[in-house]
Amino acid sequence: MLSTFAAPAGAMSRSDFELPFPCGQVWGGGTRVDHPSGSGSYFAIDFNRSGDEGDIVVASAAGRVTVAGGGTYNTVIIDHGDGWTSRYLHMSVVLVTAGSYVEKGDDIGRVGDVGSVGARHLHYEQRLNGVLQPTSFHGVATGLTPVNTVKNPLIFTSQNCQPVVNPVVVTAGFYRVPDGTVYQVTGGAAYALSAAEYATLGSPVFTDVAADALEGFGTIPESGTFMRDPSTQTIYLIVGKTRYALNSEEYASLGRPPAADSAYRFIRKAPEAPVQGRAYVKTPTSDQVFQMIGGARYALSADEYATLGRPEVQVVPSGLIKRTTLEAPTTAVVMKSMSSGAIYQIVGGTRYELSNAEYVDLGNPPVYLAPSAFISRAPNTKVGGVLFLRSSANGQRYQVVDGVRYPLTDEEWAALGSPTTTKVPSGLLQRTASGAPNGPGLLRSVTTGALYQVLGGARFPLSDSDVAALDDPSFTDVPSLFLQKAPTGLPAGSWYVVNPATGDMYALVDGVKTALTPSEYEALGSPALVPVAPGWLAKIADA
Numbered sequence: 001m002l003s004t005f006a007a008p009a010g011a012m013s014r015s016d017f018e019l020p021f022p023c024g025q026v027w028g029g030g031t032r033v034d035h036p037s038g039s040g041s042y043f044a045i046d047f048n049r050s051g052d053e054g055d056i057v058v059a060s061a062a063g064r065v066t067v068a069g070g071g072t073y074n075t076v077i078i079d080h081g082d083g084w085t086s087r088y089l090h091m092s093v094v095l096v097t098a099g100s101y102v103e104k105g106d107d108i109g110r111v112g113d114v115g116s117v118g119a120r121h122l123h124y125e126q127r128l129n130g131v132l133q134p135t136s137f138h139g140v141a142t143g144l145t146p147v148n149t150v151k152n153p154l155i156f157t158s159q160n161c162q163p164v165v166n167p168v169v170v171t172a173g174f175y176r177v178p179d180g181t182v183y184q185v186t187g188g189a190a191y192a193l194s195a196a197e198y199a200t201l202g203s204p205v206f207t208d209v210a211a212d213a214l215e216g217f218g219t220i221p222e223s224g225t226f227m228r229d230p231s232t233q234t235i236y237l238i239v240g241k242t243r244y245a246l247n248s249e250e251y252a253s254l255g256r257p258p259a260a261d262s263a264y265r266f267i268r269k270a271p272e273a274p275v276q277g278r279a280y281v282k283t284p285t286s287d288q289v290f291q292m293i294g295g296a297r298y299a300l301s302a303d304e305y306a307t308l309g310r311p312e313v314q315v316v317p318s319g320l321i322k323r324t325t326l327e328a329p330t331t332a333v334v335m336k337s338m339s340s341g342a343i344y345q346i347v348g349g350t351r352y353e354l355s356n357a358e359y360v361d362l363g364n365p366p367v368y369l370a371p372s373a374f375i376s377r378a379p380n381t382k383v384g385g386v387l388f389l390r391s392s393a394n395g396q397r398y399q400v401v402d403g404v405r406y407p408l409t410d411e412e413w414a415a416l417g418s419p420t421t422t423k424v425p426s427g428l429l430q431r432t433a434s435g436a437p438n439g440p441g442l443l444r445s446v447t448t449g450a451l452y453q454v455l456g457g458a459r460f461p462l463s464d465s466d467v468a469a470l471d472d473p474s475f476t477d478v479p480s481l482f483l484q485k486a487p488t489g490l491p492a493g494s495w496y497v498v499n500p501a502t503g504d505m506y507a508l509v510d511g512v513k514t515a516l517t518p519s520e521y522e523a524l525g526s527p528a529l530v531p532v533a534p535g536w537l538a539k540i541a542d543a
Contacts, residue, residue, distance in 0.1 A: 012061070012082040015139035018104060020060040020088060020124055021047070022180025023161035024211075028153030029124075033146045036123070042146045043132040047111075047122040048153070053092075054195035055111045056180050057122055058160055059102040060086050060137075069094035073115035073123070076108055085130075089123035090114050105162045110195065121150070162208060170213055172260065174206040182206050183214055184266060187221025187238060190214045191266035200230060201261055220270045223279055224314055226259035227267050235259045236267050239316055240275030240292060243267060250317040253284045274324040276331050278368050281316045289313055290321055291370060294329025294346060297321060298374040307338050308369060328378035332422040334365050337372045344375055347422055348383035348400065350431070351375060358425040361392040382431045386476050390421040391429060397421050398429065399478060402441060405432040406482040415446045416477055436485035440495070440530045442475035445483055451475060452483060453533050456491025456508075459483060466533035469501040473531075490540055496521075498529040499537050505529060506537070514543040 021027055029045040036044050049055075063080035073089040076096065080086065092112025096102060113120040126133045135142045138159045148154050161178055175190075176182045182198050183190045193201070221227065225238040235251055236243045236259075246254070274295035282289050289305050290297045300308070329335075329346045334354070336343045343359055344351045354362070383389075387400040397413050398405040408416070437443060439454035442462075451467065452459040467473070490511030497513070498505050505521050506513040516524075 012080045012084045014084070014126065014128075014133065014136045016062075016080070016104075017060045017086065017126060017135070017137055018160035019137050019156050019158035020057050020086070020122065021158045021160065022056055022058055022105070022176075023158055023178035025049075025055075025158045025180055027052075027156050027158070028150070029142070029144065029156055030148050030150035030153040031144050031146060032149055036125070039132055041132045042144070043134050044123060044125045045135055045142070045144060046150055047124060048120070048150060052111045053120055054199075056107050056195070057088055057091055057109045057111060058180075059104055059106050059108050060124075060126075060160065062102065062104045065096045065098055065100050065102060065108075068096050068098040068100075069109075074109075074112070078102065078108075083129040085127045087123075087125040087127065090116050090121060103162075105160050170209065170217075174204050175209045175214065176206045177209060177211050177214065179211070184260075184262060185214070185217065186227065186260045186262060187225030188217060189219055189221040189266075189269070190217035191219070191263060191269070193263055197263040197265070201263065202230075223277075226257050227262040228259040229264045229267060230261045231264065236270075237316065237320070238270050239281065239314060239320060240277040240279040241270055242273050242275050243270040244317070244320045244323070245272070246317065250319065253317065254315060274330070275320075280311050280313045281321060282313050283318045283321065284315055291374065292321075292324055293335065293368050293370060293374070294331040294333040295324055296327060296329040296374075296377070297324040298371065298377075300371070304338070304371045334359075334362075334367050335370045335375050336367045337375055338369055339372050343367060344378075345424065345428065346375075346378045347389070347424060347428065348385045348387050349378060350381050350383055351378035352380075352425070352428040352431070354425065358392070358427065361425060362423050382433075383428070388416075388419045388421040389429060390423050391426060392423050393426045398432075399482065400432050401437045401443070401476060401478065401482075402439065403432055404437050405429065405434055406437075406479065406485075408479065412446075412479040412481075415479070436487070437478070437482065438486075439491075442470075442473055443478045443483055444475045445480045446477045447480040452486075453536060454483075454486055455497075455530065455532065456493045456495060457486055458489045458491050459486040460488065460533060460536040460539075462533055463535055466535045469499075469534050470531055471500065496524070496527045496529050497532040497537070499534055500531040501534045508532075508540065511540060512543050513537065513540045 027047045027049045029047050031042045033042055035042050061080045063078040066079050067075055067077035074091050076088045078086050090112055091109035093110040096108045111122050126135050172186045174184055182193050184193055220241045221238045223239050228235045235246045237246055275292040279292045280289055289300045291300050328349050332347045334345050343354045345354055382403045383400055384403055389398045397408045399408055436457050437454050438457050441454055443454055444451045451462045492510055495508040497508050505516040507516055
């Protein structure tokens with residue numbers, strides 16, 4: 001930290017200088033003939049590294065600041081005693097004041113291009129009695145010569161390190177590790193701030209800690225953490241690894257608890273989605289306790305809440321509760337029945353009872369104790385939706401589309417963006433079919449980019465006009481070989497479909513369509529209609 005108190009006096013020598021950057025950072029340093037201009041010397045160094053705009057500059061030795069910015073180059077000069085000084089030029093921000101005392105490694109400014117517009121770098125000098133000297137760091141001469149231009153620099157690793165004498169107990173706050181990175185810690189999570197984010201937060205005071213001091217911290221703050229985005233003043237509540245933006249009335253109803261000003265990218269680590277982990281919540285105006293697991297909520301009876309051990313309940317706005325579904329969990333979770341003790345894996349909206357051996361093969365994942373009525377919301381049927389699964393038996397990855405699985409090669413998995421897979425037992429995989437995708441849905445070849453509509457086990461290539469008629473619909477990327485399992489042709493089975501361009505409705509049975517009037521459609525119970533590309537409908541024969 002910066003101080004106005006002088007350190008104990010001692011003889012200063014060139015061996016006391018360190019690189020003017022935080023411990024562990026790697027920088028390139030170059031020079032030229034007559035550097036600085038008019039000196040007839042080449043002892044000054046210009047430092048650069050990739051993305052260095054705004055990077056912290058630190059004092060290369062302890063001393064008193066005699067010049068703190070200003071002038072053409074926004075120069076800082078530090079007097080180290082015994083005739084030695086160091087100079088730092090072109091900084092965009094100066095963080096010291098004239099007359100203040102700095103320790104070696106204290107922040108003094110940020111890399112910029114003041115006086116050298118468009119050529120961002122730190123110009124650095126060591127002088128003895130005002131005369132430029134060959135530079136040394138950590139007691140070793142750099143050996144810099146005009147051959148070492150900024151395009152052919154010497155590479156330096158900073159040993160400007162300040163050991164932490166006493167271990168610091170890390171709680172909420174700001175901490176700097178030896179490489180110069182400042183972290184924000186709140187709600188049991190740590191986030192590395194960029195220079196811009198640190199400035200936006202008001203350049204708060206930080207504590208220097210050892211490199212391993214932040215090990216074990218998560219990336220998403222724990223439930224019950226309130227965070228504020230200073231750029232918008234929006235306050236967010238973190239619940240079950242997700243974030244919820246509070247309006248002013250909701251925040252007031254919760255008692256206006258303190259909120260930590262936080263970088264928005266830190267806040268966004270928690271997705272804006274239904275609660276994905278587990279939480280117990282209620283609103284400020286009701287005693288009804290909800291158990292929230294995997295994006296779903298369940299209203300607990302008093303007896304069920306007691307059986308669960310009366311866990312701590314978080315008070316949240318009703319809007320956050322309503323964001324979750326009253327159906328089965330939507331994300332993959334493992335749940336244990338309070339009544340029977342049976343363990344189930346919930347995947348793709350269905351449940352699968354795990355044997356002890358299968359549970360162990362899955363790696364003993366976390367288990368959420370829940371009422372049987374909550375678990376049974378997930379039917380004991382085939383897996384639905386679009387999923388990426390991995391066999392616990394052999395590690396084979398599969399893409400599952402509407403109950404049909406396709407084994408992915410490593411190349412196909414990579415082409416799909418290396419999506420996260422859920423580890424499942426072979427028994428659950430057997431609930432999916434192997435073969436052609438059945439639909440209904442839109443699939444795009446990840447290889448060619450061609451878009452197809454799939455219905456009744458057949459596929460149809462969509463034209464631009466078909467896509468426009470379907471109102472630029474969402475689609476799923478799949479490997480070409482998976483798509484090719486569905487032949488081009490006419491849909492099999494029975495479907496109720498609609499032409500999105502005209503609104504005409506049809507009953508489609510084994511590749512033959514029958515037009516439906518509105519009254520006929522209502523008489524059938526107004527079944528769900530599948531929009532089908534006009535180009536495909538034109539190829540289907542009328543009854």
